[in-house]
Amino acid sequence: MAGLDVDSMFRQFSVPKIREIEKQVKGDIETKKEDLRQMVGRRYRDIIEAADNIRDMKQMADHIMTSIRDVQNGFDKLQLLQQQLVTAQQRAHLKGHGKVDSELVRDTQLKLLLDVPELIWECLDADSPDTLLPAIWCLLLAENVRHGLMVQLPEDAGDKRSLLDRQTRQLRKLRIAVTEQCDRIFRAVDLETSQSALLDELCAMALLENASISDVLGKFLCLRKDYIVTLFKESDCSSREQMSRCAATIQNTILAVFNVFVPPSGGRESALLHSLRNAVQGEWQPVVFAAFVEEQSRTFKNALPNDVRHFHPDYKAALTDMTSAQLQKACSHWLQESLSVGRNEIVRLVDFCESIDSISALKKSVIETLNTQEPWSVASTAAVGAEFSVYDALIKASLLNRLKTLINETVTGIFDMVGTAIDKEIKLETSPNAQFWLELPSDTVNICSPKDSTIGASNLTLRARAVSPSVYSLCHRVDSQLNALSQALQRYLEVEKETADGDLRAAVSQACSSAVERFGGTITAGAWQARPNNDLPIEGLMRRGRLCLGLCELCPGLKNCLQLENKVKTEPANRRSRDDERGETWITARSALTDAAIACYLIWADHAVNVVSADVSLQDMILSAKRAEEWILSAQEWEVIDIEEETESGRKVASSILVPLQLSRYAHRFLNELTRVVSIEGAHRLPKVVRQRLAGSAWSAFDVAYQRLLSDTSGIGQRQAVQLLFDVKSLNQLLMPEEGSKSMAKLVERLESLIDPFDLDVLNAHMRRNVVKMVQRSAAIFGGVLPTEAMSAAGRASGSKPSGGAEQPQLLPVTASIARFNLLPVAAPTLTGGHPNAGGQPLNSSISADNAELKKRHEPSIAPIKSASTASTKSFYDKISTSWFGNT
Structure with missing residues (x-):
C-alpha cells in the first residue's frame, strides 16, 4: 500500500477507504514522534547521570590523593623519629663502651642476623615440641635486628644492603617453615605430650602471630578438628585404630584445654598466661641463643646492643585470661562439631563390622585407649560445663545401632x-516308616522327663517323639x-x-x-x-x-x-x-x-482321609452293598441269640435273632488303611485337635457315602439295614464320641424305617451291647485315628462289667507314661496353642464345611497310598493287618 501513488489509490479505493488509510498513516506518524521523544529523553538522562558520576569520581580521587600524601608524611615522620631513637641508643651504648664505634655495632648485628637462621633450622630439625618456642624467639629476634639494620645502614653501603635483602628473604621462608611446624605439632598433641611442651607450643603460637589467649584457643581447637577430619582419610590405619584415635584426640584436647587454659582455683593465672608473661616480661632466653652468645668473642659481646642482648618479644595483645563462659562456649562449639564429624565417619566404619565379636573387640579397644582417670570428670566439667563420656557421646550409639542390625540380620x-x-x-x-518304627542295634534307652530338653537324647527317644x-x-x-x-x-x-x-x-x-x-x-x-x-x-x-x-x-x-x-x-x-x-x-x-x-x-x-477314601473306593463299596453277590462276599459274623415269645394264647414260641458283631468289610478296610497311613507319620505324637480332625473327616466321608446309598432304598433288605445301622452307630461312637451328630440321627432314622418295628425293639438292647464291644475292641487297634475321648470312653466302659453278663474284652493297656515306646499308639499331649477351630465353632461343623468345599474341587494330585487288604471273613481280628505290630 505504501508503494501506490495517489492516482492509483483513487482508482482502487473508495473515498471512505482512503480516509481510513489517511487516519492510519497519521496515527503511525504520531506514534513514531512519541517514540523519538522518549528515546531522546532517556539519552539526556543518561548524559546527566554520567556527568554526575564523573564529578563524584573526581572528588573521590582528590580525597584519595590527599590521604596518600598524609600517609607519606606520617611515614617520613616515623622514619625520622626512629633514626633519632636509634641515634640516642647508639650514643648511650657508645657512652658505656667508649672504644666501640657505630660501624662495629652494625657489623655485629649483621653477623648475628647471618647466624640466627642456622640456630632456627637447628631447632626445627630437632622436630620436638621443646624446640618450637626457641625457634620462634630467635625468629622474632632476627626480624627485630633486620628492621633496625634497615634504618641504620647508610645508603652507600651497597654490599651490606644486598646481604640484608638476602637475609630478609630467608627470614620470610623461615617464618613459613616455623608456622607449618607449629601447625603440625599442634595436630599431634596426645597424652604423651607433657604440659610444659604444650605450654611452649601455645606460647610460641601466641608470639608468632601476636594473638590473644582466646585467639590461641580458637586456632588450637581448629587445628585439632582438622586433624580429626584427616585422621579418617589415612589408608594405612585400620577402622579400629581410626575410631580409637578419634576418641583419644577428643579426650586429649579437653584435657589439654583444662591443663593450659583453665585458671587454677584461688584467683591464680592460667598456665598459658603465666608462660606468656614470663616470655614477654621476664628474663627468659632460649638456651640455644645463650650458648651461641657464650661461644662468641668478647668484642662481639661488647658490641651487641642491650635491646638485642636482653631481647623481649613485642607482644601487643592483652595479657588476660578468658572468662569461664567464653572458654566453655568455645569448647562446647568445638566439641559438637568434632562429635558430628566423628559420628558420621564412625557410622560408615562400623558398617564394615560383620559380627558381634568384631564390635566387641572394637569397643574394648576404644575403652582401653581412653583415659578414664579421676581428672577427666573435673576437666570435662570445667571445659564444657558438664561431665560427659567420650565413648557414650561418640561411638556408643553407632555400635548399638549396628548391633541391633546384626542381631536382626x-x-x-x-x-x-x-x-x-x-x-x-x-x-x-527317607520314609517316615523307616525313621520311626525300625529299631537299630545302636539304640539306647534314655528315660527323660517331659520337661527335659530333647537335645542330646538318644535316637530311640527322638523317634518316640516322632522327631x-x-x-x-x-x-x-x-x-x-x-x-x-x-x-x-x-x-x-x-x-x-x-x-x-x-x-x-x-x-x-x-x-x-x-x-x-x-x-x-x-x-x-x-x-x-x-x-x-x-x-x-x-x-x-x-x-x-x-x-x-x-x-x-x-x-x-x-x-x-x-x-x-x-x-x-x-x-x-x-x-x-x-x-x-x-x-x-x-x-x-x-x-x-x-x-x-x-x-x-x-x-x-x-x-490323608481323601486319599484313603479314594484308594479303598469307599463310596463304591458301600453302594455295592445292594447287590446280593457283594453282600455274600462281605458277609460279617453275626451273633445268634435265642429268645422266647409268648403268644396271645399263652403259648411260648422259641426263636432266634441275628445281631451284628463287627463292622462291615469296607469300614474295616477304610479304618485300617487310614490307621496305617497315619501311623507311618507318627500317630502317637499327633495333637488332640488333629486326631479330632482325622476322626471328623473320616466320619464325613462315611456320612457322604451313606447319604448317597440311602438316596434310593430299593434293594436294601432288613438284614442289610440292620448291618448298616450297626455300622453307623459303631462308627459314630468311634469317631464322634463326645457329641451326637445331626447327620447321624437322620441316618439312623432312615435305617430304622427299613426294619420291622417289633424286630427293632428286640434288637436295640443287644445292638447297643455289641456296639460297646466293637468300640472297645477298635479303640486300641484304630487308636491312631481316633480322638482321645473315644479311647478314654472305651477304657471306662471296659472297667465296668456290661449288662447281660457279657465277657470283658481282652485289650492291651495304653499308657501315657512309658519309658520305651511300645508298638501301640500313645495319645499325644494336648497342645495349648491356638488352632483354626479354637474360636468356639464345633469341630464337626468346621470339618463338614471344609469337606464340602473340598468335594467341589478336583481330586488331589498326590498318588494315593497303596494298601494290602485281607480277604479273610472268619473273625474280627483276622481282618486287621499284622503290619501294625511289625517293624515294617
Missing part, C-alpha cells in the same frame, strides 16, 4: 536358612546358632558395664519374636497353598509341622533369646517367678509356631 538369616533347608531335607529324607533326623538337625542348628548369638552378646556386655544392655536384650527378643512370627506365617500360608485342591505338593506338611513343634521343644536357645527381655541380672535365678520364666514373648512365639504346626497337621489330615 542374624536371626532373620537363621530362620531363612531353616525355611530353605527344610525343602531340601524333605527331598533327601525325624532332618527336623532334629535343623533344630540343633538353630539352637547352636542362637546360643552363639547369646554368647557373643554376653561377651559384648562384659567388656564394660553397659547401661543399654536392656535395649540389646529387648532387641534380641524382638528380633526372634518377629522372625518366629514371620516364619510361622510363611509355614501357614504355604500349608494353605498346598491343600489338596491345588497342584502344590503336600507330602512335606507333616515335616513342616514337626519342625514348628521341634523349634518349641528342641531349641532351648530360642526360648532363652525370647526371654532375654524379662531377665534381670541382679536377681538370683532361684527367686525368679514362673511368670518371668514364661515371658509373654515366649508364649506368643510358641503360639505362633503351634498354630502353624496345627494348620499343617489339619490340612494333612483332610488330605
